[in-house]
Amino acid sequence: MCGIIGYIGSQEAEPILIEGLRRLEYRGYDSSGIATLELSDEVPRLGCRLHLRKRAGRIQDLADLLREEPARGTLGISHTRWATHGPANDRNAHPHCSSDGSIAVVHNGVIENYSTLKRQLQSEGVEFSSDTDTEVIAQLIAKQLRELNAGRNGRGLTSTGLFVEAVSKALALLKGTYGLAIVSTQFPDVILGARLGSPLVVGVGDNENFLASDPSALLGKTDKVVYLRDHQLCVLTADDWHILDQDRARVEATVHSIDWDVGDADKGAFEHHMLKEIYEQPEALENALRGRLSEADATAHFGGLNLTTQQLRDVERIILTACGTSYHAALVGEYLIEEFARIPVEVEYASEFRYRNPPIDRNTIVIALTQSGETADTLAALRESKRKGHPTLALCNVVGSSIAREADGGVYLHAGPEIGVASTKAFTNQVAVLTMLALYFGRLRHLSSLQGMQMIRELREIPDLVRQTLRCDKQVRHIAEKFAHVRNFLYLGRQYHYPVALEGALKLKEISYIHAEGYPAAEMKHGPIALVDEQTPSVFLMPRGPIFDKVMSNLMEVKARRGPVIAIVSEGEIEAAHVADEVIEVPSVPEYLQPLVTVVPLQLLAYHIARIRGCDVDKPRNLAKSVTVE
Ligand code: AGP
Secondary structure (H helix, E strand, O other): OOEEEEEEOOOOHHHHHHHHHHHHHHHOOOEEEEEEEEOOOOOOOOOOEEEEEEEEOOHHHHHHHHHHOOOOOOEEEEEEEOOOOOOOOOOOOOOEEOOOOOEEEEEEOOEOOHHHHHHHHHHOOOOOOOOOOHHHHHHHHHHHHHHHHHHHOOOOOOOHHHHHHHHHHHHOOOOEOEEEEEEEOOEEEEEEEEEEEOOOEEEEOOOOEEEEOOHHHHOOOOOEEEEOOOOEEEEEOOOOEEEEOOOOOEEOOOOEEOOOOHHHHOOOOOOOHHHHHHHOHHHHHHHHHOOOEEOOOOEEOOOOOOOOHHHHHHOOEEEEEEOHHHHHHHHHHHHHHHHHOOOOEEEEEHHHHHHHOOOOOOOEEEEEEEOOOOOHHHHHHHHHHHHOOOOEEEEEOOOOOHHHHHOOEEEEOOOOOOOOOOOOHHHHHHHHHHHHHHHHHHHOOOOOHHHHHHHHHHHHHHHHHHHHHHHHHHHHHHHHHHHOOOOEEEEEEOOOHHHHHHHHHHHHHHHHOOEEEEEEHHHHHHOHHHHOOOOOOEEEEOOOOOOHHHHHHHHHHHHOOOOOEEEEEEOOOOOHHHOOOEEEEEOOOOHHHOHHHHHHHHHHHHHHHHHHOOOOOOOOOOOOOOOOOO
């Protein structure tokens, strides 16, 4: 998954593009580049100068290069890469140009038939300079333009329509996914964008316009965005923009306003986005709950489910599908919905569900959980469910994202932009929304108004209780110093805490690169306990609840094998303190709400261990914030 941003206006493009890339760096960061078009008096009208600068490494490496060799011009495109084809080096960094230097392209996605197309072009004498699939796009557009130019014998050669036609013909040959920004030296006053399967938005400015992979790149530049749909093209000039459909006919488009402000995406006083987002959880949870809990009806209300009450009453099964952290939130949702709504729930990895083709009876709804709204596997699972006629919902954080738009209805998480690759506030907001959904479905069936009122009261206290939980940060930092250099970690919990154990393990491994496994605590004796030794700490999630004693027994089994134990317990719990090596207390909350507090020390533990190990917390190796490729 990569980051794209384009600019056309009256200002120098370079600084605007570099700032935008920095906001997109979480989408991919193994190399980056920029291409600008410079019109100048000494350059004939039909030509202009294309500046191309690209560099492996972080965006700062590109900025350093630009200090030495500026890329001038008020029109430009840029890209930060997460490699899918070809290693991360200067030559594979985007933008990619046609061999005649007239076309430059930046691309997010995967062209599945690029090898065939590349061989065909090479057989026609086209020389390639990279290992990427993207370069094929630039070469195809240049080829189409050459053929169109030849057919025009000089007439209308600067008409944007010619550019659009050449791009449209080239795209028709591609199989795969793309979000593209394209510039041409023949048309130095226009940027073209195109979308199929990878997100792309137009940022509408004042006598300037932008193109970006997602709105966070535009913070501080414009709050007006237009989301491209699949098969659409956009044409941007400095003072205008329009959207074209697959037949190159103009289509109407809605201009959305983003309600994020610049501060939302900046780190503020925090060293990393991840820590900021861990601390934003109380506020994010307040935003998730705001306006959705009704004491009068003792239930939750959602504005965008787009399913009738009867449809919802007829639901006989729910499938939750997601990836990664969102999958762990879905596992919590399974316990919640089955406990409070008594509806059978299945949780499916989206990457498996999309191919597994399980028998699903009619009254099943499919709910996709996703922070980014662009995860390719989750989007594909959603489309497969729609294809089979199931009502679909999306629990999503990014307004207007693909999954949010393609689901029949849904609930926005309102967590604000989540920049750190390791998801934190999106997880707790997903759990909060799932809790409200469980309440909502339950109250459509058998939950009494008293039970509904009780849940609403308990939910309203959660943001402050999470705020209280954050007080364990200093203690967790000391614990992290003790265990930052081990090679393996185990995370163990039961019931609502089994998914939290999985989430804690994922947090640790994805940012500290320590191997970690999450298990149902009782599973230890079925094999994993063989892993326990003095160098393998086990984190036990054991707040007060009906099976506390069972988990305590599992803890004793680990201690009997000299395994270090970190116990996450309810405040005031003393029994564990006599046995565990470290005890972290979290506020006492009803069992079904405990994941919202017990996950916080696990997020902090992963963060501090990664920081102590000198890992890049916000941009961990090999990862990207949203995986828009399969
Ligand atoms: C979470 O910390 C990971 N970065 C990753 O597992 C993520 O949750 C997963 O890729 C799903 O992303 P989504 O929620 O945007 O669909």
